[in-house]
Amino acid sequence: MTEVLDDGAASLTLRDYVCAVCWSELDKSPAPGRMWTVQCSKYGDEHQGFVTKTYVELRQQRSHLDCVEATRTLQKVGILPTPPRKSERQLLEELGY
Amino acid sequence: MPIKGLTDRGLSFPEIGQIRKGIKETRNRKDGSTYTVPKDLEYFKVDFDERETESIAIFKQVYGEHPTEIRIILPFNEIERMWDPYLEAYTAGRMVARSDGERVLYQLGENGELLVQNGLEVRSGKPKAHPADNVAGKDYQGKPVEYEAVGRLKVIVPELARAAYLTVHTTSVHDIANISDQLRAFYTLNNGQIAGVPLILRRRPKMISTPGDDGKRVRREKWLLSIEADPQWVKAKLQEVKRLALPGNGLALPPAMDEPEEGPLPFDQLGITDGQYAETKPDGEYHEEQKQQPPAKPTNGKHAERPYSPEVLANKLNEKATGYNGKPVSPQQRGLFVGMMAAVFAGDDDKRHTVQEYLFGAPSGYEIPDELILAGLDWLKPTKDTGGAYLPDAMAVKEAQAVWDASLVQEGQQELL
Numbered sequence: 284m285t286e287v288l289d290d291g292a293a294s295l296t297l298r299d300y301v302c303a304v305c306w307s308e309l310d311k312s313p314a315p316g317r318m319w320t321v322q323c324s325k326y327g328d329e330h331q332g333f334v335t336k337t338y339v340e341l342r343q344q345r346s347h348l349d350c351v352e353a354t355r356t357l358q359k360v361g362i363l364p365t366p367p368r369k370s371e372r373q374l375l376e377e378l379g380y
Numbered sequence: 381m382p383i384k385g386l387t388d389r390g391l392s393f394p395e396i397g398q399i400r401k402g403i404k405e406t407r408n409r410k411d412g413s414t415y416t417v418p419k420d421l422e423y424f425k426v427d428f429d430e431r432e433t434e435s436i437a438i439f440k441q442v443y444g445e446h447p448t449e450i451r452i453i454l455p456f457n458e459i460e461r462m463w464d465p466y467l468e469a470y471t472a473g474r475m476v477a478r479s480d481g482e483r484v485l486y487q488l489g490e491n492g493e494l495l496v497q498n499g500l501e502v503r504s505g506k507p508k509a510h511p512a513d514n515v516a517g518k519d520y521q522g523k524p525v526e527y528e529a530v531g532r533l534k535v536i537v538p539e540l541a542r543a544a545y546l547t548v549h550t551t552s553v554h555d556i557a558n559i560s561d562q563l564r565a566f567y568t569l570n571n572g573q574i575a576g577v578p579l580i581l582r583r584r585p586k587m588i589s590t591p592g593d594d595g596k597r598v599r600r601e602k603w604l605l606s607i608e609a610d611p612q613w614v615k616a617k618l619q620e621v622k623r624l625a626l627p628g629n630g631l632a633l634p635p636a637m638d639e640p641e642e643g644p645l646p647f648d649q650l651g652i653t654d655g656q657y658a659e660t661k662p663d664g665e666y667h668e669e670q671k672q673q674p675p676a677k678p679t680n681g682k683h684a685e686r687p688y689s690p691e692v693l694a695n696k697l698n699e700k701a702t703g704y705n706g707k708p709v710s711p712q713q714r715g716l717f718v719g720m721m722a723a724v725f726a727g728d729d730d731k732r733h734t735v736q737e738y739l740f741g742a743p744s745g746y747e748i749p750d751e752l753i754l755a756g757l758d759w760l761k762p763t764k765d766t767g768g769a770y771l772p773d774a775m776a777v778k779e780a781q782a783v784w785d786a787s788l789v790q791e792g793q794q795e796l797l
Contacts, residue, residue: 292492346394360576363543368723
């Protein structure tokens with residue numbers, strides 16, 4: 284389902300929102316009755332819904348920490364392999380000392 | 381049907397699929413237009429991003445086309461980081477309000493202006509109660525927009541062996557209440573540790589009250605979501621509880637101690653220099669390893685066998701520390717101690733701090749007195765592996781784990797059944 288919005292709502296949506304599925308920018312195209320159709324710029328009407336850009340930024344900031352914690356959890360239960368420990372000398376060499 | 385673009389988000393911990401309980405059936409009106417109606421299923425509908433071909437193949441191989449139960453792991457210990465149960469209102473494809481049923485947490489006005497954020501009204505700074513009529517506002521046509529229940533749960537499917545999650549979607553208030561209760565129960569019974577616990581996501585039939593055709597309520601059988609502990613894990617946990625309950629496994633009173641035995645050679649005579657740890661086996665009773673490890677049965681404290689019970693271990697460490705009184709520990713030795721204790725608990729700092737407080741009197745490795753650090757290093761006996769990294773002694777790992785298990789029991793926490 285593609286959203287049909289008036290001019291103000293369409294501009295506001297393009298400014299503050301991205302696609303809810305793939306987080307891509309949105310596009311608008313003219314619709315009957317001096318309205319606008321707003322949809323995902325990448326996948327068109329295959330994707331439904333919008334989320335705010337602020338929400339996307341927050342999720343992206345948290346994602347790295349989430350990945351670290353989830354990876355650690357999976358390593359603890361033996362689903363992911365634990366990387367071999369590096370010696371003090373290896374660590375210092377990697378740091379450039 | 382595969383989802384396109386789900387993994388385009390560029391997240392380090394990506395969502396690669398969605399798990400739903402039903403589908404939307406398309407029906408035709410008399411005028412030729414179409415509309416959709418939700419249809420409940422008795423199995424899970426799992427859709428992956430279309431590019432996740434390997435994960436799709438693995439999932440289908442393990443669970444088939446119509447899975448009725450899926451093994452899952454929760455990625456975090458904090459429930460709110462992976463479970464979002466809210467009342468949400470949508471219009472024109474976007475969320476315009478969110479509530480927890482008591483307070484409005486987020487709300488946009490009709491012109492898109494922010495009215496409520498983080499549970500407080502932007503203008504007044506006061507909380508806003510959830511509206512009694514369940515109406516969040518009006519859409520651009522002036523029609524009321526109502527809140528609806530939404531639940532989203534992030535889960536990891538262990539067979540996929542990836543740090544990536546699927547989202548379980550539900551709009552059933554019964555599911556949301558059930559999952560919230562179950563997650564809280566797991567969290568409480570397992571002392572706040574639910575990440576990594578093997579669980580099973582199932583659909584269970586239950587008679588619930590639903591709207592009837594004539595507007596009255598009728599009871600119908602619905603297949604609700606249920607999260608249950610994996611039976612194999614429960615069995616292992618019960619065996620562990622049983623083992624701890626046996627005499628001499630840390631729950632008995634410590635034996636009467638005679639005069640402390642002569643400790644091992646002082647640390648600085650073991651050939652240890654700052655930043656290094658000797659690979660030779662120092663003398664001392666901490667190194668009386670036996671291949672057969674019967675449960676520790678403290679007698680008079682002199683001849684207790686390893687693995688030591690927590691009480692005996694703590695006493696032994698304190699005795700050994702008296703031999704190191706006045707001897708300073710270097711920052712490298714303290715760091716080695718912390719590193720070895722971290723290795724014992726695979727980086728779980730909560731467990732490490734608890735055990736360190738019990739055995740050495742302080743949760744942080746940097747607060748433990750020098751003599752206890754040296755005694756601890758004797759106990760941990762770090763040895764180099766083939767890669768040059770230090771690893772703690774296996775017996776010390778076992779004894780440290782027993783201290784953690786005993787601490788849970790002593791705090792009155794019941795093991796998850």
